[in-house]
Structure formats: C-alpha cells, structure tokens
Amino acid sequence: MNPVARSSIQSGLETLPARLGHQLQGGADWLNRRSRPGLMRLSAAWRRSLQLRVAATTTIVTGLIVLLIGLFLVDQIGKGVLKAKRDAAISQASLGLEAALAQFEGLTPGDLSGIRQAVDQITSDPTRSTGALGGALFTKVVRSTDQAVNRQLGVTQQLPDELRRQVDRGTMAVQYAPVRVPGQSGEAPGLIVGQPLTTQAGTFELYYLFPLTAEQKTLGLVQRTVLIAGLALVLLVAAIAALVTRQVVRPVRVAAQTAGRLAGGALSERIKVSGEDDIALLGESFNDMANSLQQQIQRLENLSRLQQRFTSDVSHELRTPLTTIRMAAELLYGSREDFPPELARSVELLTNELDRFESLLGDLLEISRYDAGAAYLETEQVDLRGIVERAVAAAVPLAARHGVELRAELGDRQVLAEVDARRVERVLRNLLGNALDHAEGRPVTVRLGADEESVAVTVRDEGVGLRPGEAALVFNRFWRGDPSRSRLTGGTGLGLAISLEDVRLHHGWLQAWGARGRGAVFRMTLPRVAGGELDSSPLPLEPPEVLA
C-alpha cells in the first residue's frame, strides 16, 4: 500500500480506541471522582474512602464494647473490694465490743471520771494503729445516748443521723459516710460500723470509723488500668481494621486506576496478579475483561481499516479514469457546435450525466466513510453567518432557475460557534437545494438563531410539504417523497442522509417538519462548543403561524 494511504488510515485508527474509550468512561467515572473543596471535604472523604469508613465503624463499635466491659469490670471489682472491707469491718467491730464491755465493768452511771477513763481506754486501743497498711486502719468513737454525758466527755465527732437511729434501736448498723482521717486534714470516704454498748454505767454507742482511702486508691488504679487497656485495645483494633481494609482496598484502587487508563485508550493496561485469593480473582477477571475488550476493539479496528482501505482504493481507482473521461467529455463539449445535432446532444448528455455520476460517487464515498466510522470533525471558532451567506450565495443560481425567492434572516450580531465549517456548509447547501426543489415557486426562508448553548438554522419552504409520517423518512438513504416528481437538481438521494451524519458528528440535531401543502421546515441545531450537549433549540421547528 502507498505510504500516504497507510498514514491516513493509521491516523484515523488512532482515534478509534479513544472514541470507544470515551463511551466506557461514563462507567468508570464513579471510580475517578476527585476531591471537592470546603466543608464537603470530610463528607466527601467519608463517601469516597472505604478504608476510612471501615476503620471508623470498627473503632466506634469496638470502643462501645470496650467501654461496656470496662464499666462492668470496674463495677464488679469495686463491689468486691467494698464487700470484703465491710465484712472485715463488721468482724472487727464485733471483736471490739467484748473489749469495750470489759472496760465499763463495775462503773456506775454517775462516775464520770471512770467513764472517761474507760472511753479513753477503748478509743486508744492498741489495735487502732496496727494494720496491714501501717497507717490508721480505723478510729473508734464512744458516745453516750445522754447528750449531757457527751458534752462532759467532749465528744465532737458528728455521725450520720440515720446510723444513730439504727444503733439507738439496739442493732448493729453499717453506713458509708465521709470520715476524718487521723493525722490528715479533711475528710475521706469511709465506712462506719455502729453498735450499742449497754453497761451498768448507761447505754453507750460504739462506732468504728474506717477510712476507705486505700480502697479508693485501689479502685482508682483499677479504673486507670482498665481505661488505658481499653484505649490501647481500641487503637489496636482501629489499626488492624485500617491495615486489613488497606489490603483489600489497595487492589480495588489499582483496579479502578487501571480501568480508568483502559477507558482512556491504553488498551494494553493490565493488573498485576499474584496469589490465588479473592483479590487475585478480581484481578484475573478484570484482565479477562480487558482482553476481550481489546480483542473486540481490535476486531472493529480491523473491520474499519478494511472498510477504509476499500473506500480509499475504490476512490482512487474510480476517480483517475473518471478524470480522463471528464476531460475528454469537456473537450468534446467545447467543440459540440461543430458536430451534427445528434452527436452534439449526445455530448451534452454525456457531460451532464458525468456530473451526476461524479456527485453520486462523491456522496457514496462520503457515506461509506461514515459507515466505517472514519469521519472526523475539524472544528474552529467561526461566525455562522459567513457559512450561511456562502451557502445561500451558492444556491442563488438554482433559486433563479426555479424562479424562487430566497430570503435570509441572519441578524446583525456575530454568531460564533465551534463547528466544522466545511460540513456545516455542506448541510446547508443540501437543505437549501432540497427546499428549492420543493418550493413550487414560493419563497424559501433561511433563519439563524442562537442562545447561550446552541445555534440553529432553519430552512423553510412553503411548497408541497410532507405527508404525515414522512418527516421521519426524509433522512433515509435514496428516499424520495414523490417518485413521479421531476428532479431539477439531479440530487443523489443521499444528501439528507449525509447531512444527518454531519450534524450527528457535531452532537447536534437535524429535524424535519412538514404538512401537506403548507411546506416544510428543516432545522439544524448545533452546540456552540465542540463536544457540548443540546437540550433545546433557539428556533422553533414548526413555523409560528402554523402553531397559532
């Protein structure tokens, strides 16, 4: 093959994977979302990062469980420690009662100094300062039920009323209440055990005051330990969750990135697969998909290449002899006046039919180029009015031949749009030729309209119009509205089909409206920016007077 031809085919093919890729892109978009600024960032990160979600959920759930377990533990340990203390306190108090009763032996109610001595003896009992912790385990308080005796004894220790009422009733009672710690200022939580002391010298009450400082320390230690252990556990679980998720998420991210590159046209992108686990299975399936995709695209490319080569070959092979025939015919045509009439007419027919043959060949090649997917836009920013003016100027001779008035309403503002000027002009020429052929001597109007997103051109004739349902058929290849009608332009029957393809290439619309006897309107709507999408047209398809 000729290198020129080959290079043209190659350059055509290079864009094919990209175009197919573009269609895949939509599906891969969700994998590729990028960050948004501002307040949305955190929620966007939450939505986007599986790793973050899994790690956070695991941390929260573990945290709650650890909290519950911690509370339970602290509660149980606290209860156990206090129960032990209480049991110890009660047995201590029971033992003390015997000793106290012994001190009061032989005392009479009035013997205040004896009582004081007994009380001092009891409260300074040597057991007071002995204890496992070395410090004061408890203090003892003895008081009388008689307030006067108390005053004389100088008893100042305040005791809970509830406790005293129980002791007054003659039973042993236990209550938690703040107690003064000997040798220290202030009060500490404590346990008080009270019991009645019935002697001949009167009824007294004996109280054992146990400060719970040591127990409080122990419980504080337990709480801190449980808290630290819980926090460490939660952190550990969070780290494990993050690590494990990462192991799962990373291959998924790799797959997403590879899919993105694949969609971008890099068809030979694959995922590196190692191991035999589920992730490896994902990678393998992905690669299988990519392989079959690549094969499909290559098959299409081959088809397209064959079709293009065929088109190109047919083009060249037909055009060269046609050129020779054309030149010979023109030469004969130039001297037709020297020929006898039959010969002269034959030369005329030959020349005219050559024109038709040529435009048919051109149209066939054009449409086969579309069929092969080998048509590409070359857009540039142009003033659409210029294109319309040129197309109208080119249609003036035909309008004159038909005796049709050709009007153009283009406005006086620039209408800039990114379009392929050559194709748009070809579309307009086709629409104008078509309108003039069917105008029946009535005027043909060209209008140009524009809004922010799109531009539109309508070509309106007031001639034969279309039968119901025909508006959908006019763009079919070789379709003719009325086979009996004479054809002045000698159209190929492919003009509107090519126009439709030209407009589609722009992502535009080409639509027809028609009513029998009221004429027809063809409207072309194109996005202002190449690759833009349309949702409305700046010009109505149906003429306003018809709608009214």
Place this chain on the structure above:
Amino acid sequence: MKPRVLVVDDDSSLAEMLGIVLRTEGFEPAFVPDGSRALAAFREVKPDIVLLDLMLPGMSGIDVCRAIRAESGTPIIMLTAKTDTVDIVLGLESGADDYVVKPFKPKELTARMRARLRRYDEAGGETLLIGPPESPVSIDVQAHQVVRDGVQISLTPLEFDLLVALARKPRQVFTREVLLEQVWGYRHAADTRLVNVHVQRLRSKVERDPERPEVVLTVRGVGYKAGPP
C-alpha cells in the same frame, strides 16, 4: 513564451489527456510517470509549474513534493483522488501550493495553474514593513525579497504573495475566503484548510516564535491580518 508544465502521473491515459488539454490551453507539458525519476525530470525540464499526483509508484507524491520544495519554490499543484483532510493537509504541509481533487474539470485546473503563474504586477518598487517595530519584516516587492533582522528569508512565491496581500493593507482583517480569492484565485469553492496550512508555513519562516505570532495575526472567528508595522 509558453509556460512549461511538468506532469508527474503514473496513469498514462490521464497523462495523455492532460497533455491534450494543456496544449490546447497554451501550455508546454512534459511527463514523468514515476516518482523516483520526478526530481531528475524536474531539474532537466525546469518547469514553471508542477502537476503532481499523490499516489505514485517508486516514490510517493509527498516525498517528491518535499524534494522539489527543498531546492525550489516552483508552484506545485497536487492532483489527488483522496478528499480526506489528513491527505490534503499532509500534501499541503509537504509544500504543495494548491490541490485539485480528481475528477476535476479541465477549466478548473487551468484556472488554478494560471493563478499560480500570475505574478503581482511589480510596477513601483515598493517596500512594505510589517510586524513589531523593533524587529519588522521588510518586503521588497520588486526584488521579491523578504528581510528580518538583517537576515534574508526564503519564501516560495505563494508564501510571498500571501505575505504581500496581508502587508499591503496592514489594518484590514482578511477572511480566509478573501485570501483564497486574492492569492489562490478561487471563486466559490472555499477550502479554508489551504489558508490555514500556508499561514502556518509562512509563520514558521517569518515569526520569531510561531506559537506567538507577531507578523501574521489570527483574528478569532474572522481570519488573519498583518501585525502592526
């Protein structure tokens, strides 16, 4: 004197027919059917204009075009059976001044040839200045010379015509269609690619930085104009 035409085409019927037409139209044609012999024939015949088929045995039309352009500014018109933009732009970028698509009408071909052979009437030895004031491009129309920063720039006749057309009316914006008509002699068929490619070629020779032109400026949506003198 009749203008000499070198026809490089491998199709003998077409070549013969072209010969008949060209002689009738007052040209003096010479023929070469093979790309590899085209350059030798070009040196021997010293044609005023070359008609070059793009699909040739031996050596492709594109390569022949480049080879001729490397040693001469002689007008080259491509004869091509292919209408794809890639092919046409490739041909123009390799140095062809103009192209006609087969099957062409003989009148169209000879009109294009005459447009390429027509020279500006060189009455009045004018010197035109365009581009930035600190480094203007000076065009001596009569001597056919273009100088910038003391260096002579070698332009093909077509590029020279394009530059002169813009420089003669420095403030006017030329649409591509007007340039096609003035420089190439086109009437109706408007192929703006022709203008775009040749403006690029011209810029690559006269601009200091072709990416940021100062001599031939683009007017978006309209066309081109010469930079201020």
